[in-house]
Amino acid sequence: PGRMEGKVVVLTAAAQGIGRAAAETFVREGANVIASDIQTDKLKELESLGVDCRKLDVMDSDAVNAFAASIPRVDVLFNCAGFVFHGTILDTEEKDWDFSFDLNVKSMYRMCRAILPKMIEQNGGTIVNMSSVASSIKGAPNRCVYGTTKAAVIGLTKAIAADYVSNNIRANCICPGTVDTPSLQGRIQAQPNPGEARKDFLARQKMGRLCTAQEVANLILFLASDESSYITGDACVIDGGWSL
Ligand code: NAD
Numbered sequence: 001p002g003r004m005e006g007k008v009v010v011l012t013a014a015a016q017g018i019g020r021a022a023a024e025t026f027v028r029e030g031a032n033v034i035a036s037d038i039q040t041d042k043l044k045e046l047e048s049l050g051v052d053c054r055k056l057d058v059m060d061s062d063a064v065n066a067f068a069a070s071i072p073r074v075d076v077l078f079n080c081a082g083f084v085f086h087g088t089i090l091d092t093e094e095k096d097w098d099f100s101f102d103l104n105v106k107s108m109y110r111m112c113r114a115i116l117p118k119m120i121e122q123n124g125g126t127i128v129n130m131s132s133v134a135s136s137i138k139g140a141p142n143r144c145v146y147g148t149t150k151a152a153v154i155g156l157t158k159a160i161a162a163d164y165v166s167n168n169i170r171a172n173c174i175c176p177g178t179v180d181t182p183s184l185q186g187r188i189q190a191q192p193n194p195g196e197a198r199k200d201f202l203a204r205q206k207m208g209r210l211c212t213a214q215e216v217a218n219l220i221l222f223l224a225s226d227e228s229s230y231i232t233g234d235a236c237v238i239d240g241g242w243s244l
Pocket of ligand 1: 017039059081
């Protein structure tokens with residue numbers, strides 16, 4: 001049997017990249033997967049695996065509450081949605097700051113707030129939030145608001161872990177380095193010199209290669225499953241040694 005047999009797993013931002021790899025991994029491990037995203041066409045590709053695919057904009061509080069109300073039980077919540085704004089503080093206008101906080105942090109507040117009451121009622125559940133090594137762990141150049149939001153995700157995760165430890169609910173976050181995903185490729189292509197940008201990304205990888213989405217999904221699976229039953233409030237680094 002799979003490691004997630006009979007578990008209900010809810011994911012945000014599951015149409016591509018890490019969220020998608022995580023959804024596919026949970027399916028392989030026997031979970032009932034409810035995957036959401038705003039990109040419905042791409043998301044729907046998961047339907048052939050038996051995934052329940054739902055349109056959900058994590059910046060829309062009413063939509064988040066309606067989504068949660070439609071799901072009776074949630075064993076695992078993986079909050080994946082996030083956006084990388086490039087720039088120093090001087091490059092970051094208030095609208096960029098507010099957008100990044102809304103999508104990267106407030107979305108997780110909304111999702112956790114909507115779904116935690118179910119986990120309390122069930123007397124159990126696991127939350128995995130997407131942070132980054134670019135956070136309180138490492139100052140990455142030109143990632144001012146991104147790093148600030150991902151540091152906030154670590155704080156939010158620890159606060160939830162502390163408040164609900166006696167309800168048999170665990171909350172952890174993951175802190176990847178550079179993961180090869182469609183958005184990373186897009187960010188490389190958007191640079192004035194993509195070849196140079198690719199070399200720069202590789203040059204900071206101590207293992208000489210990028211992380212794969214599957215390697216991150218393996219960690220998410222571990223934190224979501226009972227194999228990590230004594231781990232809560234942790235920020236798990238998966239960066240091939242970048243932050244060493
Ligand atoms: P991605 O950026 O390729 O895809 C992001 C997904 O989020 C897309 O499918 C998009 O449609 C969805 N999305 C965007 N806005 C949304 C909204 N308002 N509501 C719902 N969904 C929305 O994915 P990725 O690179 O795998 O990144 C996923 C997460 O991992 C992000 O939080 C990112 O910050 C984090 N992360 C990525 C890396 C990396 O190197 N790729 C490293 C560390 C952390």
